[in-house]
Amino acid sequence: MASTLLPHDGSAEKKVRIAATAFMGLAHIIYLRDHVKGFLFAFIETLFLLCSPLVLGKIRDLITLGEPQPDLPIKMRGNSMFMLIDGILMLAVVAVFVIIYVISVRSARAGYREYCRKKRFPQKGESLNATLGKAFPVVGIAPSFILILVFVVVPLLFSMSVAFTNYSAPDHIPPNKTVDWVGLDNFQALLGGEASWSTGFARVAAWTLIWAFSATVTCYFGGLIVAVLLKESNLKIAPVFRVIFILPYAVPAVVSMLVWRNLLNGTFGTVNRTLMALGLIENPIPWLGHPALAQFTCILVNLWAGFGYFMLLSMGTMTAVSQDIFEAAKIDGASRFQVLKSITLPLVMYQTMPLIIMSFTHNINNFGAIFFLTGGNPTVADSTTTSAGGTDILVTWIYKLTITLLKYNYASVIAVMIFMVLAPFAIFNFRRTRAFREGEL
């Protein structure tokens, strides 16, 4: 029997490793007498080998993205986009298989080390118990791991890989025409190619950052100031104001943005007409008609719509601050301003800082606030070429590129850029949360 040949002194380590690497589960079966595990691993490998023609075919399609088949009717032609997503899915399957393979080899080596230590094979029950105990967390996590792989990682990789193809109208829309890999051409075109595209990209990217920063800061401090005022004022009817101030946040943003769009129309809008009727202004103010002013208006309207949320947030945090501190300060003779400056503000800001970062990342992708208010208008010099207007942020530009111009490749490049800007913020925010730090202990 094979087992009798297996020395206790660890000298067969290499033999076990080779068997385990040669075929999944082989070492378990012939050396370690662990048949349950061994056959399970062997079954997985057999299954994979049976599927391998399919897997390899899909991966080959991923590399070629299909050949043109002008003779076939449309319905039967290969669709490059399906090949792309199927291929990526298959890569995920291969990745899972490789992980299981590594686990099986490790398990075989661990089994041999255990055998050397105990100088005997584990008894039947012993082995099963140990396996179940060890396998429990793996089995428990596996479903969510697979779900994340299929529904998060694969779509992410798919949308990113479009940035490296020429998937765009009119000549590269499947299934009639195929899509090809073009490497970094799209990045080159947007970042350093034709002047109007690269200036357009720089302009939109810069405005996106300015927008996200100002929209966040104005809403945050606007909300904070109102919250402090309401608290300090000791008004009997403060709750009424609180309700009024939260209303803009409670109305769906789409509706209120469309209403503002009409109110602020430079010529026909109620705002300018009222101001002119009151004699406050001579000529209409181009709220949404002049690029810089339209940007300012976006931030202003966003402040109107968003400060209520931060007001509630700061109020909640303020209520949580212990009254003892305030009393102590009062006894020490601190003025109300000193209390505000040295106690309330630092405590509230400390508590809400992670939310500012979250709000910043949200505003970078705040599609509704821009698209429904201005639709990206007014146009500027490069709009004719790039279709990006003066108030378009990256995400609304992506919308125009995909929906109206069918330039999925450029849109994907921009999406990748946004991801690269946002990922550090997301990671930073995540690492700051207490739950994560405590998890490290």
Added chain:
Amino acid sequence: MKKAISVVAILLAAALVFAAGGAEGAGGGEKITLNVWESNNGPDEFIRKAGEEFTKKYPNITINYVHVELGDAAGQIALDGPAGVGPDLFAAPHDKLGEMVAGGHVLPTSDANAMRKRVLGACSAALTYEGKMYGYPVSAETYALFYNKALIKESEVPKTWEDLAAFAKKFNAANSGKYGFVMDVGNAYYTIVFTTSEGNRLFGPQGTDRKNSNINSEKSVKGMKFFQSLRSALNVPAADLTTSVADTAFSSGTAAMHITGLWNVVPFTKAGIDFGVAPLPSLPGDKTPSASFSGTRAMFVSAYSDHPAEAALFADFLVSPEMQQLRFQITGALPAISTKVDSPYMGGFIKQLDYAFPMPSIPQMGSYWEAMGNASKNIWDGADVKKELDACNEAIVGK
């Protein structure tokens, strides 16, 4: 792998033959449901009613209306069709035809020669792409000059753009807060008018020149310079002059003239405006009304349909005189066949249709709308005409 494909191909071919056979013996056979995409606010009601009539004739076929807006259909079919959840028949404007044929999303008209004889010449021309006819026209449309009879006498309705500008200037000065003339100046559908003097046409006389859009030709530049000069008659920045704003100005009685289409007849009547429709004014140097885009709304059989023969049968049914009358009663749109309709506004449109030309339908048209719309806005706000139109041309034919 190859074998699997051929097996699938044979099965699909068999299914097609079976489906076609089913249509011929339409009296009985398997139950079929056709999914049809159309816009709401009128066309939906038409499809539902026509579907009921159709089912009376062919009891085994039922029509299922799905709401997809006319303008979205061409983009949607590219995604839904290959995924297998698309419609059997869908409505789209004819200018998307090139894009859809290039994408392979639509099937040719089943009996093109017969269809050509039945419908208006402008419609069959619009639906012909590279010598082949696609789709079934259900209505024709163009825009014309609407005038509010309370603000402008019928005898005063201008015949030339210069007269219009002169009237508007006078009117604006006399009536503060009112406008002699409004139009959506940022919409390439309307601003094309100014590039059409002396037979200058987008993408050449046939609308098929992919290399040169003609949008920056000498005549176009001259015409758009004239467009820019109209700013003095309508001093409103482009960002404030959207379609909805112009429509509202006319329907609330603050504008005397407006350039818009048939779809606004019903809303304006409901708003209580007493208005008339006249052909567009002529451009400087021209004698006839300036040329406008004509559009054809057509039903297209999806290339991904499992029942293409039945879908074609239903589309054919929609072009019948009874259904065209029904459609006119419900939507008020111009029929695609020559049939008598009773409306005081039709005269102006029918005259304008004589000077209209079908929107080109080559795939480059996809980039035209956004590029020319933005160029028009910039020109209206004072940008250099030649430079804008050059950029526009490059955006359309460049890449």
